[in-house]
Amino acid sequence: MAPAKPLDQLTPVEQSGHAVFVQHCSTCHHDRTTDPLNGPGLAGLYKKPYLPSGAPANDERVRNTIVHGRNNMPAQGYAMTDTELNDLLQYLHTL
Template sequence: MHPPSHSHWIAAALTSLALSVCAGGCKSLPPSKPSSEWTAQEARGAQVYQEKCARCHYPTSTRGLHGPGLQALTKVKAMPSGAPPTDERLTEVILHGHQMMPATPLDDDQLRDLLAYLHTL
Protein backbone atom coordinates (compact mmCIF):
# COMPACT_ATOMS: atom_id res chain seq x y z
CA MET A 1 0.00 0.00 0.00
CA HIS A 2 1.21 3.51 -0.75
CA PRO A 3 1.06 5.92 2.13
CA PRO A 4 -0.57 9.20 1.04
CA SER A 5 2.65 11.18 1.44
CA HIS A 6 4.22 8.94 -1.17
CA SER A 7 1.64 9.68 -3.85
CA HIS A 8 1.89 13.38 -3.02
CA TRP A 9 5.58 13.18 -3.69
CA ILE A 10 4.95 11.52 -7.05
CA ALA A 11 2.42 14.18 -8.00
CA ALA A 12 4.84 16.93 -7.04
CA ALA A 13 7.65 15.29 -8.99
CA LEU A 14 5.47 14.91 -12.09
CA THR A 15 4.35 18.51 -11.85
CA SER A 16 7.87 19.87 -11.63
CA LEU A 17 8.92 17.57 -14.47
CA ALA A 18 6.11 18.93 -16.65
CA LEU A 19 7.05 22.49 -15.72
CA SER A 20 10.72 22.04 -16.49
CA VAL A 21 9.95 20.35 -19.82
CA CYS A 22 7.70 23.26 -20.76
CA ALA A 23 10.22 25.89 -19.63
CA GLY A 24 12.57 24.60 -22.31
CA GLY A 25 10.30 23.94 -25.23
CA CYS A 26 6.59 24.75 -24.93
CA LYS A 27 5.58 27.49 -27.28
CA SER A 28 2.82 28.92 -25.17
CA LEU A 29 0.60 31.39 -26.96
CA PRO A 30 -0.42 34.66 -25.34
CA PRO A 31 -3.67 34.22 -23.42
CA SER A 32 -7.04 35.26 -24.83
CA LYS A 33 -8.80 38.24 -23.31
CA PRO A 34 -11.31 36.88 -20.76
CA SER A 35 -14.97 37.34 -21.70
CA SER A 36 -15.51 39.36 -18.50
CA GLU A 37 -13.27 42.07 -20.03
CA TRP A 38 -14.82 42.19 -23.49
CA THR A 39 -16.07 45.51 -24.79
CA ALA A 40 -19.65 45.65 -26.10
CA GLN A 41 -18.28 45.40 -29.62
CA GLU A 42 -16.14 42.36 -28.82
CA ALA A 43 -19.15 40.68 -27.21
CA ARG A 44 -21.24 41.31 -30.34
CA GLY A 45 -18.38 39.89 -32.40
CA ALA A 46 -18.38 36.76 -30.24
CA GLN A 47 -22.05 36.30 -31.17
CA VAL A 48 -21.22 36.57 -34.85
CA TYR A 49 -18.44 34.05 -34.31
CA GLN A 50 -20.82 31.61 -32.60
CA GLU A 51 -23.25 31.86 -35.49
CA LYS A 52 -20.85 31.83 -38.41
CA CYS A 53 -17.49 30.36 -37.45
CA ALA A 54 -17.69 28.17 -34.33
CA ARG A 55 -18.85 25.05 -36.13
CA CYS A 56 -15.54 24.94 -38.01
CA HIS A 57 -13.02 26.68 -35.74
CA TYR A 58 -12.13 26.38 -32.05
CA PRO A 59 -11.55 29.93 -30.75
CA THR A 60 -9.42 29.02 -27.73
CA SER A 61 -7.24 26.27 -29.12
CA THR A 62 -5.02 25.75 -32.13
CA ARG A 63 -6.42 22.24 -32.57
CA GLY A 64 -8.12 21.70 -35.89
CA LEU A 65 -11.87 21.14 -36.23
CA HIS A 66 -12.96 21.59 -39.86
CA GLY A 67 -10.52 24.46 -40.10
CA PRO A 68 -7.52 25.40 -37.94
CA GLY A 69 -8.04 26.51 -34.32
CA LEU A 70 -7.88 30.30 -34.09
CA GLN A 71 -6.32 30.84 -30.66
CA ALA A 72 -4.04 33.92 -30.73
CA LEU A 73 -4.95 34.38 -34.40
CA THR A 74 -3.98 38.05 -34.61
CA LYS A 75 -0.95 37.70 -32.30
CA VAL A 76 1.03 35.27 -34.43
CA LYS A 77 3.28 36.24 -37.32
CA ALA A 78 1.52 34.06 -39.87
CA MET A 79 -1.73 32.19 -40.23
CA PRO A 80 -1.76 28.53 -41.33
CA SER A 81 -1.67 29.61 -44.99
CA GLY A 82 1.45 31.68 -44.27
CA ALA A 83 -0.33 35.02 -44.72
CA PRO A 84 0.00 37.59 -41.94
CA PRO A 85 -3.18 37.99 -39.85
CA THR A 86 -3.96 41.57 -40.88
CA ASP A 87 -7.53 42.85 -40.82
CA GLU A 88 -7.38 43.16 -44.62
CA ARG A 89 -6.39 39.54 -45.04
CA LEU A 90 -8.94 38.33 -42.47
CA THR A 91 -11.68 40.31 -44.20
CA GLU A 92 -10.72 38.76 -47.51
CA VAL A 93 -10.75 35.21 -46.08
CA ILE A 94 -14.05 35.74 -44.26
CA LEU A 95 -15.98 37.44 -47.06
CA HIS A 96 -14.58 35.46 -49.98
CA GLY A 97 -13.54 32.15 -48.44
CA HIS A 98 -10.22 30.39 -48.89
CA GLN A 99 -9.73 26.96 -50.45
CA MET A 100 -11.85 24.61 -48.25
CA MET A 101 -13.37 27.49 -46.30
CA PRO A 102 -16.68 28.82 -47.64
CA ALA A 103 -17.31 32.55 -48.03
CA THR A 104 -19.33 34.10 -45.17
CA PRO A 105 -21.40 37.11 -46.23
CA LEU A 106 -21.51 39.71 -43.40
CA ASP A 107 -22.66 43.30 -43.28
CA ASP A 108 -20.17 46.02 -42.31
CA ASP A 109 -21.20 46.08 -38.65
CA GLN A 110 -21.00 42.32 -38.26
CA LEU A 111 -17.59 42.31 -39.91
CA ARG A 112 -16.23 45.11 -37.69
CA ASP A 113 -17.55 43.38 -34.55
CA LEU A 114 -16.17 40.02 -35.62
CA LEU A 115 -12.71 41.48 -36.32
CA ALA A 116 -12.72 43.15 -32.87
CA TYR A 117 -13.56 39.77 -31.34
CA LEU A 118 -10.87 37.96 -33.32
CA HIS A 119 -8.32 40.37 -31.80
CA THR A 120 -9.25 39.07 -28.32
CA LEU A 121 -8.38 35.46 -29.13
Protein backbone atom coordinates in the same frame (compact mmCIF):
# COMPACT_ATOMS: atom_id res chain seq x y z
CA MET B 1 1.55 33.06 -26.08
CA ALA B 2 -0.64 35.33 -23.92
CA PRO B 3 -4.07 33.84 -23.18
CA ALA B 4 -7.24 35.13 -24.88
CA LYS B 5 -9.14 37.90 -23.12
CA PRO B 6 -11.75 36.25 -20.85
CA LEU B 7 -15.31 36.40 -22.22
CA ASP B 8 -16.57 38.30 -19.19
CA GLN B 9 -14.07 41.12 -19.89
CA LEU B 10 -15.09 41.77 -23.50
CA THR B 11 -16.24 45.24 -24.52
CA PRO B 12 -19.75 45.55 -26.02
CA VAL B 13 -18.29 45.56 -29.55
CA GLU B 14 -16.19 42.48 -28.81
CA GLN B 15 -19.25 40.76 -27.29
CA SER B 16 -21.18 41.46 -30.46
CA GLY B 17 -18.27 39.99 -32.46
CA HIS B 18 -18.30 36.92 -30.24
CA ALA B 19 -21.98 36.40 -31.04
CA VAL B 20 -21.14 36.61 -34.77
CA PHE B 21 -18.36 34.07 -34.25
CA VAL B 22 -20.70 31.65 -32.48
CA GLN B 23 -23.27 31.99 -35.23
CA HIS B 24 -21.03 31.85 -38.32
CA CYS B 25 -17.65 30.34 -37.43
CA SER B 26 -17.85 28.03 -34.43
CA THR B 27 -19.09 25.01 -36.41
CA CYS B 28 -15.67 24.94 -38.12
CA HIS B 29 -13.23 26.76 -35.82
CA HIS B 30 -12.28 26.65 -32.16
CA ASP B 31 -11.55 30.19 -30.98
CA ARG B 32 -9.70 29.57 -27.72
CA THR B 33 -7.43 26.71 -28.75
CA THR B 34 -5.35 25.97 -31.83
CA ASP B 35 -6.88 22.48 -32.07
CA PRO B 36 -8.26 21.96 -35.57
CA LEU B 37 -11.99 21.40 -36.16
CA ASN B 38 -13.00 21.69 -39.85
CA GLY B 39 -10.56 24.58 -40.12
CA PRO B 40 -7.58 25.61 -37.95
CA GLY B 41 -8.09 26.70 -34.33
CA LEU B 42 -7.93 30.49 -34.17
CA ALA B 43 -6.37 31.07 -30.72
CA GLY B 44 -3.67 33.74 -30.93
CA LEU B 45 -4.65 34.55 -34.54
CA TYR B 46 -3.19 38.07 -34.48
CA LYS B 47 -0.42 37.30 -31.97
CA LYS B 48 1.40 35.24 -34.58
CA PRO B 49 2.96 36.93 -37.62
CA TYR B 50 1.34 34.54 -40.11
CA LEU B 51 -2.05 32.92 -40.65
CA PRO B 52 -2.11 29.12 -40.97
CA SER B 53 -1.86 29.55 -44.77
CA GLY B 54 1.33 31.62 -44.40
CA ALA B 55 -0.37 34.92 -45.34
CA PRO B 56 0.40 37.84 -43.01
CA ALA B 57 -1.93 37.97 -39.97
CA ASN B 58 -3.63 41.32 -40.57
CA ASP B 59 -7.19 42.60 -40.89
CA GLU B 60 -7.02 42.84 -44.65
CA ARG B 61 -6.20 39.14 -45.08
CA VAL B 62 -8.60 37.93 -42.40
CA ARG B 63 -11.43 40.10 -43.78
CA ASN B 64 -10.70 38.78 -47.25
CA THR B 65 -10.81 35.16 -46.03
CA ILE B 66 -14.17 35.72 -44.35
CA VAL B 67 -15.76 37.60 -47.25
CA HIS B 68 -14.46 35.43 -50.10
CA GLY B 69 -13.70 32.10 -48.41
CA ARG B 70 -10.60 30.02 -49.01
CA ASN B 71 -10.32 26.42 -50.31
CA ASN B 72 -12.76 24.43 -48.12
CA MET B 73 -13.89 27.51 -46.19
CA PRO B 74 -17.10 28.87 -47.74
CA ALA B 75 -17.44 32.61 -48.38
CA GLN B 76 -19.33 34.30 -45.54
CA GLY B 77 -19.58 37.81 -46.94
CA TYR B 78 -23.25 37.43 -47.83
CA ALA B 79 -24.07 36.22 -44.31
CA MET B 80 -23.27 39.33 -42.26
CA THR B 81 -23.42 43.11 -42.32
CA ASP B 82 -20.30 45.30 -42.42
CA THR B 83 -20.87 46.14 -38.76
CA GLU B 84 -21.03 42.45 -37.83
CA LEU B 85 -17.85 41.79 -39.81
CA ASN B 86 -16.03 44.66 -38.11
CA ASP B 87 -17.23 43.50 -34.67
CA LEU B 88 -16.07 39.96 -35.52
CA LEU B 89 -12.58 41.24 -36.41
CA GLN B 90 -12.46 43.10 -33.07
CA TYR B 91 -13.37 39.85 -31.31
CA LEU B 92 -10.69 37.89 -33.19
CA HIS B 93 -8.14 40.44 -31.89
CA THR B 94 -8.96 39.35 -28.32
CA LEU B 95 -7.92 35.74 -29.01
